[in-house]
Amino acid sequence: MTIKLKLEDTLTSAGLSKNALAREAKVRPNLIYDMCEGKTKRLDLETLGKIIDTLNAMTGRSYTLTDVLEYIPAADR
Template identity: 75%
Template sequence: MRLGDTLDAASVTKNALAREAKVRPNLIYDLCEGKTKRLDLDTLNNIVNTLRAMTGNDYTLTDVLEYIPDDDKG
């Protein structure tokens, strides 16, 4: 996942994003650690839009997620 790197670059804490996006902090932590198995698209959209609103930067889905095929996960 790329969310952790994006948050670091934007100087936004995981807790601040969770609070502003009104999602569980554990969800943000799991996303940053690549531990999320399933994610609702509305929630993902909310996270990206909240990050954009908090920073004024034009973030997109690729700033939050990275696709890694199963055979590349090791």
């Protein structure tokens, strides 16, 4: 099983920068950069919620976990 972070794709399609998201979500920019580069090993659920809420507020769109995370079963790798 693998969990893939899709935040980079989501930001690109929304036309948002990593720095703008970090600033508005009040999280460290390095966290957003690490998430986009697939370097994040652990993620606090409260932080993930803040990121999704901020994406929703900044774009007016309704983002969900599936816009940020993807589950890849072991058989599909």
